Amino acid sequence: MRVWFCCRVKVKISTISFTAFITVCLLLLAVNFHTSSKVIQHQEDSEVHSLQRKELSSWHSPRLCTPKTNVMFLKTHKTASCTILNLLYRFGEKHNLTFALAKGYHFDYPKFFNSRSVQGFSEQSGQHYNMMCSHMRFNRPEVQKVMPADTFYISILRHPVSLAESSFNYFNFLAPAFKHSASFEDFIANPWKYYVPDLLFNHLARNMLWFDLGFDHNANFSLQFAQSVVAEIQQSFHFILLADYFDQSMVLLRDALCWSLDDVVTFRHNARTNAKPKCLSPAQEEQLKKWNALDWYLYQSFNTTFWKKVERFGKLRMDKEVAILQARREELQNLCLLKGGKPPEVKPSLGQGVERCQTGHVTMMTYTLNSNLSISDKELCSRMIREEYEYTDLMRKKQFPKT
Numbered sequence: 388m389r390v391w392f393c394c395r396v397k398v399k400i401s402t403i404s405f406t407a408f409i410t411v412c413l414l415l416l417a418v419n420f421h422t423s424s425k426v427i428q429h430q431e432d433s434e435v436h437s438l439q440r441k442e443l444s445s446w447h448s449p450r451l452c453t454p455k456t457n458v459m460f461l462k463t464h465k466t467a468s469c470t471i472l473n474l475l476y477r478f479g480e481k482h483n484l485t486f487a488l489a490k491g492y493h494f495d496y497p498k499f500f501n502s503r504s505v506q507g508f509s510e511q512s513g514q515h516y517n518m519m520c521s522h523m524r525f526n527r528p529e530v531q532k533v534m535p536a537d538t539f540y541i542s543i544l545r546h547p548v549s550l551a552e553s554s555f556n557y558f559n560f561l562a563p564a565f566k567h568s569a570s571f572e573d574f575i576a577n578p579w580k581y582y583v584p585d586l587l588f589n590h591l592a593r594n595m596l597w598f599d600l601g602f603d604h605n606a607n608f609s610l611q612f613a614q615s616v617v618a619e620i621q622q623s624f625h626f627i628l629l630a631d632y633f634d635q636s637m638v639l640l641r642d643a644l645c646w647s648l649d650d651v652v653t654f655r656h657n658a659r660t661n662a663k664p665k666c667l668s669p670a671q672e673e674q675l676k677k678w679n680a681l682d683w684y685l686y687q688s689f690n691t692t693f694w695k696k697v698e699r700f701g702k703l704r705m706d707k708e709v710a711i712l713q714a715r716r717e718e719l720q721n722l723c724l725l726k727g728g729k730p731p732e733v734k735p736s737l738g739q740g741v742e743r744c745q746t747g748h749v750t751m752m753t754y755t756l757n758s759n760l761s762i763s764d765k766e767l768c769s770r771m772i773r774e775e776y777e778y779t780d781l782m783r784k785k786q787f788p789k790t
């Protein structure tokens with residue numbers, strides 16, 4: 388009896404010690420995940436990673452990967468790029484990262500990017516930056532001079548039909564082809580009547596994405612040529628987001644960068660208040676796809692890649708994470724914005740604030756913060772609504788306090 392009792396006590400003691408040992412180990416592990424950056428290396432699409440994914444039941448779980456802090460974003464035009472810019476600046480500010488900044492607000496666009504247009508950069512210094520995200524015409528060898536070798540390259544595309552409509556609205560004062568046409572419908576019906584291939588800024592009227600990615604937007608379409616360009620883009624960029632599936636893009640981006648939920652929650656920036664897309668007929672849509680044949684091919688290719696990624700990620704998991712993202716956005720909108728951001732305050736586009744991101748003569752959405760925010764909430768909310776120029780100036784002041 389005594390022996391049995393002793394045994395039971397021993398068994399109990401060893402069970403308790405074992406349990407305590409395991410608990411301490413788990414706690415240490417959890418603390419380690421939270422505090423140490425030396426966590427298991429993120430290996431996208433590897434089996435290890437998919438096993439880890441299964442264990443991550445919630446977005447608030449510690450991530451089993453190392454957050455990426457070197458990111459190059461090719462900011463294409465009229466593709467929700469100001470919204471992405473906002474999240475990159477926020478992340479950079481939070482983690483004290485350096486930005487390769489243009490001397491103004493873009494890298495001598497529409498010229499090809501040259502490393503000389505980065506403020507304070509010289510090739511001799513061997514200096515590198517964490518992030519780069521202002522408008523440019525992509526030029527990989529020059530970008531590589533400025534960014535570290537392990538940089539994660541991203542960009543964003545948008546369906547050429549809605550892109551053309553957005554571009555016509557914003558850039559009809561800038562692109563000669565748009566300027567001279569009586570209406571968008573008129574332009575769609577007779578693009579060659581108004582389009583002179585080599586006129587400055589006419590790229591905004593034809594294959595604008597192709598141009599921003601550094602290719603000849605006036606080239607004749609051939610399958611072989613288009614395929615070779617897509618292959619080159621795939622070599623240069625780790626992930627191409629789609630503005631038309633913005634939330635799904637954010638979920639995939641967060642996963643690829645190993646960032647937190649709040650890092651990828653954004654308010655919509657740079658949106659028109661008159662953003663109701665024009666109702667185009669199927670024939671007009673086809674004409675636009677034909678006119679922008681290179682961009683249309685580009686979009687279709689990366690749309691296919693995108694949905695393959697979603698499949699690998701898991702469609703159910705995607706739906707779940709999109710829902711969490713949207714709920715968090717709504718929560719932040721209600722916290723930060725007057726009337727939860729709806730309806731937006733309307734300002735003419737050529738004044739101060741949001742419209743400085745713009746160059747067109749359109750009415751822009753701008754946000755007003757709730758007046759009763761705590762100091763920390765006000766800081767958070769101000770960051771979320773801060774626009775491109777204001778944020779760029781702020782980062783410039785941080786990096787170049789004397790200028």
Ligand SMILES: Nc1ncnc2c1ncn2[C@@H]1O[C@H](COP(=O)(O)OS(=O)(=O)O)[C@@H](OP(=O)(O)O)[C@H]1O
Pocket residue numbers: 463464465466467468469470553554556630631633654655656657658659662744745746
């Ligand atoms: N989150 C999200 N999802 C989908 N679409 C979005 C989002 N954020 C911005 N937008 C739309 O993107 C258009 C502005 O694009 P950019 O910021 O790239 O413009 S710019 O080139 O920097 O001027 C502009 O499109 P239009 O309103 O159709 O012109 C914005 O409404």
